[in-house]
Amino acid sequence: GWLRALKCDLDLTRTLLVTRQAGVFTSEIITIELETRVKQARGVINDSLYLAGQDAGLSDRLIMQLIDIYGWDIDYRLDIRKGDSFRVIYEEIFKNREKVATGNILAAEFNNQGRSIRSVRFTSANGQVDYFTDDGANMRKAFIRNPLDYGRISSHFNLKRKHPVLNRIRAHKGVDYAAATGTPIKATGDGKVQFIGNKGGYGKTIIVKHGEKYSTLYAHMSRFRKGMKHGQPVKQGQVIGYVGKSGLATGPHLHYEFRMNGVHRNPVTVPLPQADSISVAEADEFRIHSSYLLALLDTPDAALLALYDPKISL
Ligand SMILES: [Zn+2]
Structure with missing residues (x-):
């Protein structure tokens, strides 16, 4: 038969469509809006955070994000106890009702040896993305300890x-x-x-x-x-x-x-300062943003969809 139409995905949102009518080819690019949803996962640690993350249905990428967020505070080899737990909300990206990607962790809670640390993702006015405690302190240190990965x-x-x-x-x-x-x-x-x-x-x-x-x-x-x-x-x-x-x-x-x-x-022992906290200028915006995300974190997964407003930019 003759080629009537050809469809080719250019990227997640754009599809190239080539059609043939009366011997003439025409092409157009169709744009499909992606839909972002939030999803919640929770887990209790038996062996390692990694395995608990897998059990909770988190992708490797999301587990790595969780490890990165809390890695400044928690030494995963020494500090983890059986029964420690976590809770996260994260984005899932849908196209035509089909999941096509996972986004980022928006908020998380980690319970380590009875201590609960909550954090939210926030993009500062200068474009820097970081995770902050609910009172605006940066989860990240201003310095990493080692300038080499191997050595x-x-x-x-x-x-x-x-x-x-x-x-x-x-x-x-x-x-x-x-x-x-x-x-x-x-x-x-x-x-x-x-x-x-x-x-x-x-x-x-x-x-x-x-x-x-x-x-x-x-x-x-x-x-x-x-x-x-x-x-x-x-x-x-x-x-x-x-x-x-x-x-x-x-x-x-x-x-x-x-x-x-x-x-x-001594670079090995010097106490490392925290990275910048939320600035005074952004304090109000952060307070609104973080209380919204922490409310989502406290909402059972089944009810999340109703509360989540995709128009609120995260
Ligand atoms: Zn030297």
């Missing part, structure tokens, strides 16, 4: 160390992570590149300034990430360069320093 500490912060190359007492004002050349190095917090270049024994070095109080330094890189330059804004977790042994180094490693008010602190 072991080969030399600790030590103000009386004998330098391995110079062979005399010289304070080691940072921590060394041994890792393969080329291992990505992440900025540990949001900030701006204050220095990028060669810095004597430090070799290829980047210093990131985080507001007025903090700065971090990353030394002995093999190379910088393409496009990095002085004054460039960087985000927490963004790759800024790669492990190497430039400068005075016996082997490939990252030398990492953490400074607070200009004073070197």
Whole structure:
């Protein structure tokens, strides 16, 4: 038979339709609105949060989100007890009444050893998405502890160390992570590149300034990430360069320093500050937003649909 029509999904919302009439092809793009619904899941932990999340019907992506939200507060290897529980509400995306994707966790509650921590998702005016406690404190810390995903500490912060190359007492004002050349190095917090270049024994070095109080330094890189330059804004977790042994180094490693008010602190033990709380300017909006989400969180799943208003932008 002759080809009459051809349908091709361009993305989730757009379909290309090509039709043939009297020997002439015409094409049009049909747009289908997606529908967002909220769904609730709850679970009790027997073995691990991951398994409990699976039992509750959460996708791997949502379980990872839940782990990320509470990972700043809870050490999943040490703090989890049998009987700890969680509750989340999250988005599901529907097209033609068929589920096509899961969105994000909107609000969650985690009960850990009798302590209940509730959190809601909120997008600040500057576009930054974070999870906050109901009184507006950020769930996230301003810094991640380790600039490398893989790497072991080969030399600790030590103000009386004998330098391995110079062979005399010289304070080691940072921590060394041994890792393969080329291992990505992440900025540990949001900030701006204050220095990028060669810095004597430090070799290829980047210093990131985080507001007025903090700065971090990353030394002995093999190379910088393409496009990095002085004054460039960087985000927490963004790759800024790669492990190497430039400068005075016996082997490939990252030398990492953490400074607070200009004073070197031990990056492994320094208490990390919370990321920014809800600003005064956004306090009212946040209060309305969070009370709505927490009301949804307290609503049984069967009744959620009636309460949920998709016109309220989340
Ligand atoms: Zn070092």
